[in-house]
Amino acid sequence: TVGAVALDAAGHLAAATSTGGYTNKPDGRVGDSPVIGAGTYARDGVCAVSGTGKGEFFIRYVVGHEIASRMAYLKQDIAVATDGLINHDLAPHQIGAGLVALDAQGIVAAPYNTPGMFRGWVTPEGKAFVATHEEVYEVEL
């Protein structure tokens, strides 16, 4: 699965996700990636989220919308809200899960509970980084 979240100069957020599912998935199975609110969600002023992992759980927990709700109603910051879903709600099911998310100020969160996650981000200061495991590489834009 691949995905992206962005904050533009007008202050608007967006999210997108694309996937082939998983190897040997049942014929006709649809995961969370195209389910708005589960694998993909964006709301200006709150956050944008794109997920990766066992989609059935992302659908059951409505992960993207749940993160936005915790931020909007419980006033959690993006790190707390995303960590809560990935490492507290989903991790006990022993499923691999991760996501990237941005808040309305451009703060990035990229939690995952698997050995690694392909990921990259550009900070509001214009520095770009990519990573697969713990080691982070700065890249030229």
Added chain:
Amino acid sequence: MKIALAIHGGCGVMPENSMTPEEWAGARRDLGAALRAGYALLKTGGSAVDAVEAAVVVMEDSPHFNAGHGAALNENGAHELDASIMDGATLEAGAISASHAIRNPVKAARLLMEDGRAVYITGPAADRFAEEKGLPVEPQSYFTTQKRVDALQAMKRHAAAGTEGTENEKHG
């Protein structure tokens, strides 16, 4: 105003000795290319929707990630592709699933969002929608890589033997 961008190319990534150094380097290179594609648009005043679409297209075209070219195979050895996009400014969204042919599913999702008649279409209708909108469609073989063929065969062997597969097989 600040601009920002973040991407992922999937979780379930195994320890660093599970791929060749060339494969790791290739994946990191394509992650960087995806960031550049999205950020270039943001920096020149492009919308967040433009940026996420551009970044995802780069990863769909890369064989290193489970989307588009390089997508996982289902139990029948077929590719069924899903994608979506959402605009936080309007809460408009577009999604497609079970596509067998759309080269860049995220582009179809974007066009469906802009079309406005539906949020989500699936299966052959999604492929027809993409074709009608002039998006490139491909034979199934375009999406297949040897890595995905090997992963499916290994999972079938493990299933037949009643043994556990590896994380690389379970995840895309």
